[in-house]
Amino acid sequence: MLLANADIDTSEALTERQKAVLDAALRLLVEEGDHLTMTAVAGRASCSKETLYKWFGDRDGLLTATVQWQASKVRVAQVDGKGLDLASLAASLERFASDWLKVISSDTSIALNRVAVGHAGSGKDNLGAVVLENGRFALAKRLKPVLEAGRHAGLLDFADAETAFRTFFGLVARDVQIRLLLGDRLELTEATIGGDAARATQQFLALYGAKPGRGL
Amino acid sequence: MLLANADIDTSEALTERQKAVLDAALRLLVEEGDHLTMTAVAGRASCSKETLYKWFGDRDGLLTATVQWQASKVRVAQVDGKGLDLASLAASLERFASDWLKVISSDTSIALNRVAVGHAGSGKDNLGAVVLENGRFALAKRLKPVLEAGRHAGLLDFADAETAFRTFFGLVARDVQIRLLLGDRLELTEATIGGDAARATQQFLALYGAKPGRGL
DNA sequence: GCCGAACCGTAACGTACGGTACGGCTCGCC
DNA sequence: GGCGAGCCGTACCGTACGTTACGGTTCGGC
Numbered sequence: 220m221l222l223a224n225a226d227i228d229t230s231e232a233l234t235e236r237q238k239a240v241l242d243a244a245l246r247l248l249v250e251e252g253d254h255l256t257m258t259a260v261a262g263r264a265s266c267s268k269e270t271l272y273k274w275f276g277d278r279d280g281l282l283t284a285t286v287q288w289q290a291s292k293v294r295v296a297q298v299d300g301k302g303l304d305l306a307s308l309a310a311s312l313e314r315f316a317s318d319w320l321k322v323i324s325s326d327t328s329i330a331l332n333r334v335a336v337g338h339a340g341s342g343k344d345n346l347g348a349v350v351l352e353n354g355r356f357a358l359a360k361r362l363k364p365v366l367e368a369g370r371h372a373g374l375l376d377f378a379d380a381e382t383a384f385r386t387f388f389g390l391v392a393r394d395v396q397i398r399l400l401l402g403d404r405l406e407l408t409e410a411t412i413g414g415d416a417a418r419a420t421q422q423f424l425a426l427y428g429a430k431p432g433r434g435l
Numbered sequence: 436m437l438l439a440n441a442d443i444d445t446s447e448a449l450t451e452r453q454k455a456v457l458d459a460a461l462r463l464l465v466e467e468g469d470h471l472t473m474t475a476v477a478g479r480a481s482c483s484k485e486t487l488y489k490w491f492g493d494r495d496g497l498l499t500a501t502v503q504w505q506a507s508k509v510r511v512a513q514v515d516g517k518g519l520d521l522a523s524l525a526a527s528l529e530r531f532a533s534d535w536l537k538v539i540s541s542d543t544s545i546a547l548n549r550v551a552v553g554h555a556g557s558g559k560d561n562l563g564a565v566v567l568e569n570g571r572f573a574l575a576k577r578l579k580p581v582l583e584a585g586r587h588a589g590l591l592d593f594a595d596a597e598t599a600f601r602t603f604f605g606l607v608a609r610d611v612q613i614r615l616l617l618g619d620r621l622e623l624t625e626a627t628i629g630g631d632a633a634r635a636t637q638q639f640l641a642l643y644g645a646k647p648g649r650g651l
Numbered sequence: 652g653c654c655g656a657a658c659c660g661t662a663a664c665g666t667a668c669g670g671t672a673c674g675g676c677t678c679g680c681c
Numbered sequence: 682g683g684c685g686a687g688c689c690g691t692a693c694c695g696t697a698c699g700t701t702a703c704g705g706t707t708c709g710g711c
Binding site for chain 2: 385
């Protein structure tokens with residue numbers, strides 16, 4: 220398993236001022252990508268470089284703190300499955316799908332993922348792990364209970380929740396994230412996202428919906 | 436539509452020596468990611484920096500040439516659908532899925548995509564477009580005729596080939612590519628890839644296989 | 652055998668940027 | 682009112698690297 224404990228609450232004693240600085244860094248990250256310089260961050264945040272280095276150690280530390288700071292904010296909404304029937308299950312799934320599509324198509328997410336991908340493999344920091352843990356893995360942690368509840372209520376039929384989740388993930392995200400990361404202009408309007416979420420949900424239910432006498 | 440014409444044959448008059456240099460650059464790219472320096476490439480390729488600049492203009496030119504050089508090599512195998520029945524269609528799809536998984540999990544593809552993602556949004560070059568065109572879009576171009584053939588043979592039922600393709604793409608790739616790009620250690624053995632390809636194919640056929648009286 | 656073109660190896664230049672140092676300001680505290 | 686901590690602004694340092702320049706070598710053509 221990659222990554223030690225990147226999902227522990229990461230707002231570890233950040234002062235308001237520090238959060239403001241990280242917000243500035245984040246904005247700059249969205250605008251300039253990995254090109255941001257310490258000087259630019261200091262300028263944008265109206266703080267001195269000395270402070271930056273005192274608070275965050277070095278450039279990587281600042282980057283990591285920024286990514287964690289944002290990552291801790293983007294958790295997809297919790298949806299719990301009380302009184303589950305097929306309609307509410309479908310609604311929950313659709314909600315997850317829609318939220319997820321909105322997240323991965325947001326400027327912030329794209330910028331963060333770009334930086335994290337760029338840094339992955341250089342071993343220097345673990346931005347990739349942070350992003351992964353707060354993105355894909357956090358989503359799984361939220362969604363799996365819903366799937367389990369659906370199975371328990373006899374609405375879903377699957378052997379392995381992980382596999383089912385990954386299928387759902389694939390049906391929702393398809394080629395969207397990689398295309399956006401690679402710079403493809405993919406206009407995702409509210410409407411398209413809604414349609415895609417509904418389609419993905421229907422397809423998932425077609426594959427995993429419990430129908431008497433069904434394999435796979 | 437993003438990207439002008441990155442899929443025109445890109446081996447445009449490259450001498451053997453130049454190809455060798457690009458291969459060296461490619462190896463370095465896999466090893467060091469975007470950290471590669473002109474000096475390092477020159478060293479690895481046993482050529483002078485002057486030559487590098489003469490041939491490729493500048494660093495971005497070298498990077499672009501390297502990416503194009505590799506991209507032009509990784510096309511997934513052509514599969515044409517002659518005498519189509521359900522078994523051969525499934526076999527074709529499975530083959531595509533398997534090939535694609537092998538591609539996106541290869542060191543080279545990961546390195547290339549990382550660099551391209553890192554450069555996307557900086558506007559400076561269009562590595563992202565090149566990778567996209569030779570990856571996801573090339574795959575679509577190869578696969579769609581198969582899907583159309585399947586539909587024509589009454590084996591598949593879909594309204595829009597693009598949508599069907601994207602669903603297949605999602606079922607095959609799921610979270611694999613983004614996890615790999617973000618540095619997750621995801622062991623993809625020959626066996627898992629085979630299994631995933633089969634599963635994705637079965638799921639796709641379950642969704643789009645022509646059965647009398649089926650909507651969606 | 653001579654010439655020029657292409658290329659190698661290396662040295663040199665300029666700059667951008669990470670990181671550090673320091674003087675001055677503000678402000679809570681005694 | 683004095684004092685020290687924390688921070689701002691800025692100047693400064695060192696280095697890595699993109700880019701250029703140049704002397705030396707190889708080699709095909711005459």
